[in-house]
Amino acid sequence: MTREEIEAKVKDFLIEDIEIDEEKITPDAKLKDDLGIDSLDFVDIVVIVEKKFGFKIKQEEMMGVDTVAKFCDYIETKVK
Amino acid sequence: MRRVVITGMGIWSCLGTDVDEVKESLYKGKSGIGIDETRIPYGFQSSLTGIVRKPELKGLIDRHLRRGMSEEAEYAYMASRQAFEMASVDEDYLTSNEIGCLFGNDSSAKPVIEAEAIMAEKHDTELLGQSFIFQAMNSTVTMNLSTIFHLKGINFTVSAACASGSHSIGLAYMFIKNGLQDMILCGGAQETNFYSMATFDAIGAFSRRMSDPAGASRPFDRDRDGLVPSGGAAALVLEDYEHAVKRGAHILAEVTGYGFSSNGTAVISQPSDEGCVRAMQRAIDDAGISTDDIDYINAHATSTRQGDMYEAIALDRLFHGKHALISSTKGMTGHECWMSGASEIVYSLIMMRNDFVAPNINLENRDEYSRPLNLAEKTVDTEVSTVLSNSFGFGGTNSALIIKKI
Secondary structure, X not given: OXXXXXXXXXXXXXXXXXXXXXXXXXXXXXXXXXXXXXXXXXXXXXXXXXHHHOOOOOHHHHOOOXXXXXXXXXXXXXXX | OOOEEEEEEEEEEOOEOOHHHHHHHHXXXXXXXXXXXXXXXXXXXXXXXXXXXXXXXXXXXXXXXXXXXXXXHHHHHHHXXXXXXXXXXXXXXXXXXXXXXXXEXXXXXXXXXXXXXXXXXXXXXXXXXXXXXXXXXXXXXXXXHHHHXXXXXXXXXXXXXXXXXXXXXHHHHHHHHOOOOOEEEEEEEEOOOHHHXXXXXXXXXXXXXXXXXHHOOOOOEOOOOOEOEXXXXXXXXXXXXXXXXXXXOOOOEEEEEEEEEEOOOOOOOOOOHHHHHHHHHHHHHHHOOOHHHOOEEEOOOOOOHHXXXXXXXXXXXXXXXXXXXXXXXXXXXXEOHHHHHHHHHHHHHHHHHHOEEOOOOOOOOEOOOOOOOOEOOOOEEOOOOEEEEEEEEHXXXXXXXXXXOO
């Protein structure tokens, strides 16, 4: 899966499943502060990522993952 | 003791999704029953069900509030919006006053079954997501409504089988009558998905007249062959009379009586005429009226041989020779189960406000027990001032409510 494909898929589920406005989704957007993703959203994101990318997010690996770009980086390392 | 009035009502059912549409259906005796083609392949004996439109909540409610809503909570939200609007309760009023929330609901099967299917496959609770817990509990309706509408008063769900909706109104009436609350949103909600009705189908309770959906629910008719499951939600705003007058609210009717009983019999699914009579008599006594004062009785009659029979015996014991017209609106709606006690108060209010009694449709040949009853086989144009509404449930739980024009 290419970086572009990962970014497109992430953007797609943030819009469709988490219902975040498209214009807010930029690489530097903070997941919590800018996009309003709360802890319950994150419980759903674990399920979505498992379906779309085929792996399960581990909470301990998410330390420091606070922007859209860093989230895509994390996924990239897992699907390589 | 304070007087309790109704200042708002809302409905989302197979007869329509607002009061005006439901009024037309009731007056014309229109059935809301149809076929769910997925039921027979799933393993049901009957594919008959009330056909209830799914609400579109995207755009109405933010995802953070919407994600925990079960099917029945969605119906209840739509009905509650209507009820609050009719009661002139707006956003400002909701946030600055204490309003209670009591709803009847006795299942939330779909999220329970869907979550279990994921667990059976994945064996990992982290892959369930966060929505199921708020959808799967019986209190899904009151927990969601109280959150969405910022309600700050009494808040719980009443689970009492097919009398749940009626008891919720009775309890709201008691809370207000005793001065504990000034206003309560109450009602009943019922899921319609097939997961929720498989266990009911299992006991052979449903009609199999699948070639004639509109003729399948036949309360009091000799040729009935079972009930038709249905659902949706009904909501009412109950309020202290003085409180309603003070804020200039339009009063729809007064709740004057609540009666309840338990059959005390040894068979869980068997009704009892004695239990029905005790609930009705208690409501009549509470209202301080006599049987002569009642103009219309909305019967519980679900189109099952046993249930109809015991209620007919009970009605004959109390109302033989009295002028009250009787009909079961379940001929049109099917059995709205947990919601029915509340929806039937809404249907009765609509009749009261529009001077008619809705027909007991499909009543072509009365059985031996319903022959003495003053049943409305066709729509009757008449003034309706006082209504008795019956609800009876498995396990012998009975509820009767009396509402009066004001």
